[in-house]
Amino acid sequence: MSSGVFVVNNKVKMEWEKSGFVVTKGSAGNSFFTFASQEYPSTNKGLVTVFFNPSTAWIWASDPHTGDEDLWNTSDLKSWLKEPGNFTDLFPNGWAEYVSVIANGDDTASQQILDEYGISQHKADIEARLRDLEGYLDDEPVGLK
Numbered sequence: 001m002s003s004g005v006f007v008v009n010n011k012v013k014m015e016w017e018k019s020g021f022v023v024t025k026g027s028a029g030n031s032f033f034t035f036a037s038q039e040y041p042s043t044n045k046g047l048v049t050v051f052f053n054p055s056t057a058w059i060w061a062s063d064p065h066t067g068d069e070d071l072w073n074t075s076d077l078k079s080w081l082k083e084p085g086n087f088t089d090l091f092p093n094g095w096a097e098y099v100s101v102i103a104n105g106d107d108t109a110s111q112q113i114l115d116e117y118g119i120s121q122h123k124a125d126i127e128a129r130l131r132d133l134e135g136y137l138d139d140e141p142v143g144l145k
Helices: 074-082 111-116 120-138
Strands: 021-025 031-041 047-053 056-062 098-102
Touching: 021 074, 031 074, 031 120, 047 074, 047 120, 056 120, 098 111, 098 120, 111 120
Parallel strands: none
Antiparallel strands: 021 031, 031 047, 047 056, 056 098
């Protein structure tokens, strides 16, 4: 459900829900972009949250690709990242829960993953959102209004 509160800064052009735009406070008090997320209605899995950083788009799931799969939402991932040892340089693609929608270095979503998660109709939006975050590749402190 849309809160209607969107990120406003000089890095993104698309509407991003502020609640799904996560920044991490650094030791010097600066904030650094961590990830953004967007929920998509799926044809077979209810709502699917796709997460983004400047280089990859992904789904976060416990036991991915199994009958016991549990898809995570933004709140779940935020809470998990707050636990000691979870937010490391391995995040996100060094964890078993990472399901690549757009792999590092690519700009096209995996049709196999889009089909599996019932979000093929959102391919163009997912690819556009990844491109929209390219301004964060410089890893400078982030300001949100």
